[in-house]
Amino acid sequence: MRVFVTGTAGFIGYHLARRLLDEGHAVTGFDGFSDYYDVGLKRARHADLAGNPDFTSVEARLETPGALLAAVGEARPEIVVHLAAQAGVRYSLENPGAYVEANLVGTANLVEAVRAHPVRHLLFASTSSAYGGNTALPFRETDPAVTPLTLYAASKLAGEAMMHSYSHLFGIPTTAFRFFTVYGPWGRPDMALFLFTRKILAGEPISVFAGGAAERDFTYIDDLVAAIRGLMDRPPPRPGDGEGPACPGDTLSPVAPFRLVNIGGGHPVRVDAMIDELERALGARAERILQPLPPGDVPSTEASTDLLRALIGGVPETPLRLGIPAFVAWYRGYYGV
Structure with a gap:
């Protein structure tokens, strides 16, 4: 496959790209190398990926006009995995503008690029922080997510909404997944x-x-990547295609080929x-x-894992x-x- 991954100098993006390269796929990695944390660590991750001839690096910011449009157009991917974002719950109290630029403007640029260059499956990284003030455990994908507690969480919920709208308008099969406290080698220094x-x-x-x-709900990085990799092969069906829910509580949209999935071990x-x-x-x-x-x-x-298990046969x-x-x-x- 040809896979376009944003955030390949980041913790999760690096590990996903490395797994895809190990499987023999061609990966285009898009990253802006922001200085939110040690840029040297990000460079080291990318240097490791660059040793594979099937890896192509694009250094640019999500919010730069036309950057994603040009990169996706050049790569012509079959699958896009959007992992790049301004991360961090607490940092959003200090620098809210970074979240508006990367997570709102950047995600809007990404879906516009995919609209112009359609793909077989678009996958978007959201967060367990989207559940906000919800106190019912485990967090189920069908729970209302209307009480975000930080701008970071709000920006990710906005990204989910953007993804759904483009999925509906342009028929883009899209999976959004909410991560739960990911850790492991090459991790983020702010965690x-x-x-x-x-x-x-x-x-x-x-x-x-x-x-x-x-x-x-701590999630080890290899487990997380395995779940993303499994979901890549399960694009949501279009309404009317005849495919029913994967399990009770499936989040398949009635008006778009869109699904929301937790990735956590529960x-x-x-x-x-x-x-x-x-x-x-x-x-x-x-x-x-x-x-x-x-x-x-x-x-x-705490993640509800029923849907993830039904879709890929296992959980972290x-x-x-x-x-x-x-x-x-x-x-x-x-x-x-």
Whole structure:
């Protein structure tokens, strides 16, 4: 296949591109190398991908007029996976403009590019933060998502809406998926596991919110990529094609070839238990400073996995006791500590 992936210098985009290349597919990677976190880490990811002759790199910003239109037109992909975004729940309180530009304007540019150059399947990365103030667990794709707690979450909900509208208007088979706390080798430095590892090894205290009682549905990167890869082969049918729901609670749109899917394992873990596992992997103890939950954070996340299982036959299963040591091994090797 010819696959166009945005955000290939990012954590998830890098891993997806590497898997696709390993399978023998041609990948065009589009990334703007923003300085939200260490650009050197992003360059290192892309350098690893560039060693494969089937990888083509396009360095440009999502919000630059015409950049995505030209890149998609040149690549002529069969599948587009839109992973690039301004990430981070808390950072959206500091720099809201970055979310408007990348996540709103950038996503609008992406769907316009796909409208001009139709593909077999368009896939869009959303977030579990879209569930916002919803307190019913597990989070089901059919739950109302009308109470976003941050601009980041709101921008991703807007992206889902844009995707659905273009799917309806132009018949683009589209799958939006909501990620749940992804971690693993080559991870993002702004995420808790990465931050905690750096500080523990440096002998610095870590801030633990909600007394460590907050729960997250941690998803190991290889499991996440396997789920995305499975969904790539399951484009939603067009209304009237005769294909029924994959299971009760399927989110197939009645007016568009569009579906929304959670990607998570459905096994939430307390943050203090995650830190316990990290301490074991590092062979070091953390000095924990307990703090209240910050604005925009939620006490618990848990994915309903029924739809994902029905579509691809499985769900993320790697436990923290295996995933965290794998991350620590990568971290020590990459940073030489």
